[in-house]
Amino acid sequence: MTASSCPLASRGISGGTPSFCNTRLQKRGVSVKCAVHPAARTDAASAICGMPILNADHAKQVFVIKRGEGEGYAGIVNELFYADNCNMVYGDARAVLIKMGEAVRGLGLPAVA
Numbered sequence: 001m002t003a004s005s006c007p008l009a010s011r012g013i014s015g016g017t018p019s020f021c022n023t024r025l026q027k028r029g030v031s032v033k034c035a036v037h038p039a040a041r042t043d044a045a046s047a048i049c050g051m052p053i054l055n056a057d058h059a060k061q062v063f064v065i066k067r068g069e070g071e072g073y074a075g076i077v078n079e080l081f082y083a084d085n086c087n088m089v090y091g092d093a094r095a096v097l098i099k100m101g102e103a104v105r106g107l108g109l110p111a112v113a
Contacts, residue, residue, distance in 0.1 A: 036064070037078050048074050062086040063100070065093045 040051040056062045057080050064086060071077065080086055089096050 036062075036080055037074070037076065038080055039076060039078075046076065048076065056080055057083055057085070059085060063089055065089045065091065065096045067092070 035048065035051055035053045036056040037048055037051070037053060038055075038057045039046040040048045040053045041055070043049060062080065062083070062085055064081060066088065068090060081088060089100075
């Protein structure tokens, strides 16, 4: 599945998302991948080359929720975070997602199946 055909996706937290969370998300049609780091696909010299990723850099819009500005577990700067289609949101993921959901619901748009 590509990012352009997936309306919602989740990238696991550092250390991985617990398998029960992956199962629950997948049952709801949410794609769960290991990383969103384009270098895994584009940089043959990268330590993460070949790692399975969600091609988030191909999406129309990406929101990355992080606790802070620190580097990920690979210690490699993620070029996705600086892309024009990416917005960084800093904070607790659960709290941020609740606020984002409330904001979207507040728009009064019809639900999409």
